[in-house]
Amino acid sequence: MSRLMVFLLALSTSLLSTLSLSAYAERDEGDSPFISTELNNLPYEREWVNTLRRESSTQFNPERLQLVHCDEVSGNCLFRSSLPQKGNDFAYGELRQAMQSAYRARMGASLPARFELVDISLLNWFTDAKELQLEKQYFRMNPEKGRFKHHAIYGALSSPNAYPETMKNWLEVLPSMGEISALEDDLGYLISTVNDKPQMVVVHCRAGHDRTGEVVAAFQMRYLGMSHREAFAKANATKGHPGKPLPINPLSRNGLMWYAYYLRDVMGISTVGDIE
Template sequence: MISKTLSLVTLFVVAQAATNLDYSKVHLLDYKPNGNTWLFRTNLPMVDGAFAYDKLRGYMAQRAAEINVSFPSADQALKISDFSLLNWFEEPDLLTTEQTFFKENPTLGDFSFQQIAGSLLNPNDYNEENLRIFYILAMDNGGERLPTLMKTFYSQIHDHIPSTPTAYIIHGKNGTERTGEIAGTYIGLLLVDGVQAWTGQKMAWL
């Protein structure tokens, strides 16, 4: 399992508008030691309107290498399981681009999505004594079933043994609000104390 220190570091990502894949938004959230599964957060994995498989793969390899985590080399097989948080009503073209890429390249991975709103509550409005309350509220935000979803991701990383090494990615468009909600929930619920996770999440949320 990923270390507490690394988990918190991945949350300290300053928000910035970005529509092309941005290395500063790609972070390793979790992985299975001596296994073949990894979980990353990122922003929209596209460059100039096209799905950026090779660039994304290279960025993930760089992030893994920074902390001495094994990751498939460029000549080895790797599937990317793309979990998108985009809004079908507001961002249909982006969703279609992702969906089409994996439909045309099934050996490179798969695509799924769940529309979430992100939280309207800003962690920066809370002091640390109230962050636990904020965390509990976010757990039940808008019926988005985040705890159940996070446990599914955790099981994919730690219990599932895919025949091909698989990198799971979670992303919205800018890699901040929606992606931040998922990353903070995953780390706070499954990896470290919730208050610590939300303290770090304050800089990554909006």
């Protein structure tokens, strides 16, 4: 097989897998989630589904909530969290209490008396349909509690380092490979924009670890001057089982690497540094 044929085959496989995952990020809530027979017939490896299912917890864990960053000018803050639900209820009170504790520990003061909660869910209709529906319904019925934004995150099936240098350099400029680029644009805008009252932005997946770790690490590289090595290490340091750090899964690791290459080589953010 010629080099050209190998290149085209690898390219088409990569694009198919990445675009296939991203295509369902904005499924309408009226759509029914995929059932198991549909999952078995997906035209790519099912390993990513198994990996996403590892985040099985549906109980809010306040120990997973962390204050990531507060903007000195706008007063807006970014938090990371596990799924803010308990049973079949959105854990609004527990979430606010955990935010208060994290803010006081970091800032030495109470949360602003008036703020807007922005709940950014990374859940998807493949594995999280019930929880995602509950979350969207809560804010539809209680708009005074805050606002809801949905951006499903899947990571990437393949590592950038699995490709020849010339192919990687071409693929990394594609928006679909970074996947989280639009979300990071949105996060940067939310955190930096001055409003009548500060915005407290909470980003979460299920366990508050893999997908959330990827998104937060990407934010830290893009907006806080953190290197890929440091951001990746922080993502891996989040506690999983009691007392034990749990590395982010391969999908999230790969997605973060693609975005790191995009930031460094396309956007010219040199602080990203070496990408391993």
